[in-house]
Amino acid sequence: xxxxxxxxxxxxxxxxxxxxxxxxxxxxxxxxxxxxxxxxxxxxxxxxxxxxxxxxxxxxxxxxxxxxxxxxxxxxxxxxxxxxxxxxxxxxxxxxxxxxxxxxxxxxxxxxxxx
Amino acid sequence: xxxxxxxxxxxxxxxxxxxxxxxxxxxxxxxxxxxxxxxxxxxxxxxxxxxxxxxxxxxxxxxxxxxxxxxxxxxxxxxxxxxxxxxxxxxxxxxxxxxxxxxxxxxxxxxxx
Numbered sequence: 001x002x003x004x005x006x007x008x009x010x011x012x013x014x015x016x017x018x019x020x021x022x023x024x025x026x027x028x029x030x031x032x033x034x035x036x037x038x039x040x041x042x043x044x045x046x047x048x049x050x051x052x053x054x055x056x057x058x059x060x061x062x063x064x065x066x067x068x069x070x071x072x073x074x075x076x077x078x079x080x081x082x083x084x085x086x087x088x089x090x091x092x093x094x095x096x097x098x099x100x101x102x103x104x105x106x107x108x109x110x111x112x113x114x115x
Numbered sequence: 116x117x118x119x120x121x122x123x124x125x126x127x128x129x130x131x132x133x134x135x136x137x138x139x140x141x142x143x144x145x146x147x148x149x150x151x152x153x154x155x156x157x158x159x160x161x162x163x164x165x166x167x168x169x170x171x172x173x174x175x176x177x178x179x180x181x182x183x184x185x186x187x188x189x190x191x192x193x194x195x196x197x198x199x200x201x202x203x204x205x206x207x208x209x210x211x212x213x214x215x216x217x218x219x220x221x222x223x224x225x226x227x228x
Contacts, residue, residue: 034216043121043205044159044219090158103217105151107158 002027004093006106014114019063019078021109023091026072033074034092034103035065044090050074061085086113117142121206121220128227134179134193136223138206141187146208148189149217150181153203165189201227 007022025031035047048059055067061084065076074091091106118141128134140146147166151159161174163181171181178197182190189206203224207217 036219043221044207046216046218049216103161105159 002031002093002104004091004104004106006089006091006109008109009107010110010112012112012114013081015083016080019076019081019085019111021076021089021091021111023065023074023076023106024072025074025091025093027093032094033065033067034094035059035063035074035076036090036092036105038088038090038108040087047076047089081111081113083113083115086111117208117218119206119208119218119220121204121223123223124221125224126226128196128225130198130227131195134191134196134200134225136191136204136206136225138189138191138220139187140189140208143187143208143210145186146210148183149207149209150189150191151205151207153205153222154201159205163191196227198227201225 004023004025011021013019030052033050036044037047038044047063048057048065050057050067056064058064063076063078065074067074076089088108088110090108092103094103120139122137149164150162152162153159162179163171163173165171165183168183168186171183178200179191179193191204203222205222206220209217
């Protein structure tokens with residue numbers, strides 16, 4: 001069985017400072033990992049994904065995430081926060097060999113940017 | 116390019132009334148289709164997924180049902196809505212054959228009163 005834990009339900013950072021959104025996962029197989037972003041009253045947009053290639057994954061809008069198998073983590077980072085980054089972020093895991101593309105979502109982290 | 120549509124965007128329904136939410140995908144064939152619900156302050160819960168016409172798998176027991184009458188159409192229904200059915204419903208699609216990215220629609224916000 002797979003699961004994902006987002007350690008912070010709410011993160012606040014000042015504009016221009018670094019962003020760190022934490023995610024830990026458990027998986028029976030080699031996982032694929034994703035980060036999605038949801039702006040208010042909008043659908044989900046894929047930020048980035050890891051699928052057993054490079055462990056440091058670069059996504060859209062300056063975000064990146066590093067897959068660390070020893071720590072079972074896939075934390076999302078950005079060097080400098082922008083006001084438009086304010087949104088809800090979901091960490092997602094999916095197992096290879098699952099037979100279908102079922103994703104397991106974390107409970108989300110709401111990112112607030114302080115002007 | 117592929118696009119995914121959901122309607123209506125918002126819906127207010129009384130308890131006990133029926134429900135029909137529609138999702139359609141353009142620009143791809145034989146997609147896997149998904150219905151998720153996002154309740155206030157919670158993550159996404161997978162409700163149904165479909166790998167083909169007429170093939171529906173339910174993830175959780177509930178008051179809802181899903182149907183796939185056409186290859187790129189996925190419908191979420193209820194005969195009698197409950198207050199607890201309120202939430203944000205998201206449809207998604209992916210191309211099968213392995214672990215693939217899912218692409219989400221704009222969502223439908225349902226409020227049951």
